[in-house]
Amino acid sequence: MELPLVVGVDGSEPSLRAVDWATDEAGLRGLPLRLVYASLWERYEGTSLAQGQDRPSEEVMAEDIVDAAARRAHRRDAEVKISTDVLPEEPVPALLREARNATALVLGARGRSAIAELLLGSVGLAVSARAHCPVIVLRGSHDNQAKSGVQRRIVLGVGEEPQNSAAVRFAFQEADVRKVPLEAVRSWRRPAHGTTDHPPPAGEAAGLHEKRATDTLDAALRAAAAEFPSVELHRRTVEGPARKALLDASATADLLVVGAERRHGHFGLQLGRVAHAVLHHSACPVAVVPQRVRTP
Template identity: 45%
Template sequence: MRLPVVVGVDGSDGSLRALDWAAAEAARTRLPLRVVHASLWEHYEGLRPTVDAGVPGEQLLAEHLVASARDRVRDLRPEVSVVADVQPEDPVAALVRESHEASLVVLGSRGRGRIAGMLLGSVGLALAGRSHCPVVVIPARQPGTPASPGRVVVGISDAAGPSPATVFALAQAASRQGELTAVRAWRRPAHELLSHPPLGGSSFSTHRRQAEEHLGEVLKALETLEARRKRDTQEVQDGSGTVVIHRSVAQGPAHEVLLEAAETAELLVVGARRSSGWHGLQLGTVNHAVLHHSPCPVAVVPDTYQG
């Protein structure tokens, strides 16, 4: 089943960037595109055109918004099958529901109205924490350093084996005919920093070696999964789609290490853990930091995602 790329639009400049990114993603992966605008009508701030057709002016505004977005995609990416929909409900609830039948959901990091001044709007944070498929958030600002074509960066956690985020990142790199940089950040425990200074060098080497060994094990398992996928899908073994994987082990806070690695990336991928609570996914400090400060688009992948 070819699940669509879903993009949320609200008429802001940020949502236009998200729309263009989503259209390019749909074109590259040969997936349909679904453009969604969801809003409670009363939240339109002063934009109430007068009409005599018996239809609320806010609804006409929303329908015009998605029609313009659909036409923009048809002009930019005529090969993409695109549909547009208006949903008169809370944006987070609508996009979470859409995520059940989507390959990924895309939105801009800034919205319109009261959240326009925030680096990352409340819709983006809430959706990243509750979506059932990967969520890609497009930054509001242009990167200071040009991205290397096809370069995808993924953060490797302490978990054993390839996470759904790692598998998703590999697929993204393959679809871009690019390369994957797997980043494993590590830090010495706080108690070691406060005691036994003479043993610092030995401790440093031990923790770094452990991080390198863990990264190697994860990537070995990832390569096995990729080889099995290619065999099962009977891909032509001509070298196409083969991804060069780079390893990066660095000491420091994970969010700082990832943000530095993402300076020249087209996409940064991180995972999120599923919680048993009502709020869905647990977005930790690393997720929040990269969503707020990444120079490139960020994909947040639930740990329950099956691909």
């Protein structure tokens, strides 16, 4: 049985845009769609209901929120199988539990106020850093579509990827189902100074580091490229900080995919600086894909 695509809804405009995006994604992948509302969400980020709601938030029943989201999804794609649930608990533990039986979890990006909405809200950050499945946060001025995005390009940030990286495979899957090119980006840094008594010339040292980045990129992509031969793949190495390279690339992408290590036995947020940065500042939706890493 295919695991559903789960959307966290709270009645806000960002969460309804997430419903639109997730409905397209479910249709593309042939997945069921599950819409869930954790009724204590307002304790975290307040309730900012979508325009058109006449009643104040305290009078809007939880069932109204999920029913409205389900009707919206059905109008967008009547072929997608939709289920709903109201979870009378805090949003973070509720969504993390849902993530254990989900193909992916989709969230709108929002904060406590209009200013805070420029950054990712606390729920989205906590879930992205701890979930067992990919978490897709609808960042940026995207067009609310997964089927036919404006940019028609997916960007993958490649770090020190393990073999068979979950993030790499996820990015290839997305490019494959959407029939769009995939651009894999690996950053590298020019060394500030040599570490030996006779360092190589600056140009030669830079060339060595760039070649190492290219080799790392090729190794990370090899298995998935063979599995998805129809995906149009572009490799790019960029000198400079990884977060800057990916944020720049997000301006012309429909989806940015990054990995996040989940170390066995470790608790708390496990996200990484690059994933943290793009979740806050990306110009397009971000998919954070967990990769299990066992510590020695």
